[in-house]
Amino acid sequence: MKRTATARWNGSLKDGSGHLSTKSGVLEETSYSFKSRFEDGKGTNPEELIAAAHAGCFTMAVTHALGEAGYTVHELDTDCAIDFQDQTIKESHLKMEARVKDIQEDEFDKIVQKAKENCPVSRALNANITLEYSLHSVGSPVA
Incomplete structure (x- = not known):
């Protein structure tokens, strides 16, 4: 059994952003960014x-x-x-x-x-x- 996910990132670390998706569709183009990881930005991490x-x-x-x-x-x-x-x-x-x-x-x-x-x-x-x-x-x- 294997579970898969993909990550896409555009731009620099601090100013860029990305999206996460899972094969199951639970995460679909879910946003993540430097701010959502290290500050209080919208999105997951x-x-x-x-x-x-x-x-x-x-x-x-x-x-x-x-x-x-x-x-x-x-x-x-x-x-x-x-x-x-x-x-x-x-x-x-x-x-x-x-x-x-x-x-x-x-x-x-x-x-x-x-x-x-x-x-x-x-x-x-x-x-x-x-x-x-x-x-x-x-x-x-x-x-």
């Missing part, structure tokens, strides 16, 4: 897209592991913040709020820690990955 990819990948990994362990997910909400300094992604910080039926916090902790280490985007990043979460159990705890 690579770090924002990595944050979205990491949040989505981690959430799917947690969902899969919970299902494999027999738990029912009511809702998982994950934010991801990418720390970009000195032309390097230094850290990816995942923050999850979870509503899961009948799970103990220690069991949930094992599952999310494993997902943090093993989701494909985590494995692809050469950065410190941090995690915080809050768990709201739905139903009675498992005995």
